[in-house]
């Protein structure tokens with residue numbers, strides 16, 4: 001199978017010497033649900049943002065859907081970007097605008113400016129927006145202002161907006177980091193189910209190893225800007241997890257120090273990660 005996204009020797013240097021990405025080469029295939037894990041500062045956000053060119057890489061080659069992404073600019077870049085949906089930690093919704101309009105913003109790239117200004121979207125776009133909102137349990141909230149929603153609801157709107165773009169690739173940068181465990185579970189469950197149903201490739205950055213193990217079809221571990229693990233959830237042993245988070249083991253009480261270590265076992269439903277040895281009691 002041809003990869004949907006092929007990344008070669010990706011390097012990102014901030015300023016003079018911060019090598020956030022240190023030569024990443026990896027292929028992603030259609031339909032994969034990839035979770036990227038790694039300690040704070042490992043380069044996860046930089047990696048995901050280089051993929052849709054929110055950040056320009058310093059070196060490397062990105063081939064997405066058969067096109068050279070890192071060389072694209074202007075309308076070509078906009079066209080490529082329209083095939084990549086993005087979900088953000090802080091949702092990036094327009095608070096004063098209602099839910100359905102926020103979702104319809106996913107079609108802005110395909111709507112003439114004058115129509116979008118007056119809120120004229122195609123009937124089929126509106127229909128699809130409503131269907132998506134129904135799917136994530138928000139049909140009753142369609143005309144509510146986005147800033148009247150809970151965090152979990154806002155993120156589900158963010159998912160619908162990204163999906164209305166009809167992307168080939170969905171990127172999510174810490175989509176549940178600002179949510180309580182119950183909302184986080186709902187968001188991950190829906191993101192996972194919808195991408196499975198639509199056979200959509202997803203790359204999701206997560207701090208929580210247990211969610212990664214629960215939902216990913218493939219886990220990629222990043223440490224100091226390099227890929228140090230790439231495999232199936234079952235292959236991600238406790239030993240490997242410790243090596244990815246090496247240097248932070250002293251904080252690996254997990255339950256208590258989740259925020260500092262970047263590792264959380266706070267999922268109430270689903271398998272809790274059991275780490276043995278090297279942990280504080």
Ligand SMILES: Nc1ncnc2c1ncn2[C@@H]1O[C@H](COP(=O)(O)OP(=O)(O)OP(=O)(O)O)[C@@H](O)[C@H]1O
Pocket residue numbers: 014015018019020038039040041042043044045046047262
């Ligand atoms: N805009 C920037 N300018 C300078 N350095 C940056 C910038 N963004 C990130 N960095 C640095 O690049 C490295 C990787 O950061 P990045 O945010 O990609 O890591 P991360 O794994 O996503 O971390 P976290 O999980 O804490 O969000 C870090 O050393 C960070 O300080």
